[in-house]
Amino acid sequence: MPELRIALLDIAFTQNPALKATLRRASSTESIPKLSGDQDFPPTISTACSTSPSTPVTRSPQAFLDEKPAQQESTEQQSPSRSPPNEQEFKQLKQQLDSHDRRIKRHEKILEERKRQDRQCALVLYGLKELDVQPPQDWKSKDDSLIQLLKASLPKVPGVGYEWNSNKRLGSFSSNNRKPRPVLIEFPSMEDKHQSLQLSKPLRESGLRLDDWLTEQQQKERDALNADFQALKGKGYKPFFRGSVLMYRSNDKACVCQQDKADTVPPAL
Secondary structure, three states, X not given: OHHHHHHHHHHHHHHOOHHHHHHHHHOOOOOOOOOOOOOOOOHHHHHHHOOOOOOOOOOOHHHHHHOOOHHHHHHHHHOOOOOOOOHHHHHHHHHHHHHHHHHHHHHHHHHHHHHHHHHOOEEEEEOOOOOOOOOXXXXXXXXXXXXXXXXXXXXXXXOOOOOXXXXXXXXXXXXXXXXXXXXXXXXXXXXXXXXXXXXXXXXXXXXXXXXXXXXXHHHHHHHOOHHHHHHHHHOOOOOEEEOOEEEEEEOOEEEEEOOOOHHXXXXXX
């Protein structure tokens, strides 16, 4: 029954393309007509089927289907799968990562402390009007017009002098600025800084405000205390900040309010 054998081989060719390569190796070089229904097969494949209808098929179609392609077997042998790290290796990797994290946090803490030390003798003045002309490009150069503007704007308080090392505007100059840029004032010592802080109340009456020169981390800490700041105001206090620390006065005593602790503070008398 040559028709049955041809049908079975057609099915095998469709389900397992590797059968073509297998039959090619087993076939002879004799050229015979191609099989009907598969015009793309080379003559060697047709030879393997034999021109004699009595030639038996020595291998079953299932045997051809079960055979793996030679290229696939070669790939599996050349690229063995890598086993995942065992428990000991995983533990060592985790210890290394933890060590790197601790080192990074330690350096970040040291850097933050240095930033705060560099800024502890400085204040930022808000609300001072802008000059009509663009200031010098180099902020370290002496800006007499800004110095005169500062001296003319700061209130005259008996016993309070004005001594500072340098002053500059923070931010880029632009004639389109709606708000004046803040002014950074650096003092020779902490004593001079604290003396200038006595001007806070008269400055507010003039529309000006003094504040600490905060680092980015300090600003985040202060923002986290905004809800407590508003809660203290609602209880009749006048809260204020010293750096990133929230404080208020009770019975002429300065008190510190921790984050989320304003609800425990009794109302002001």
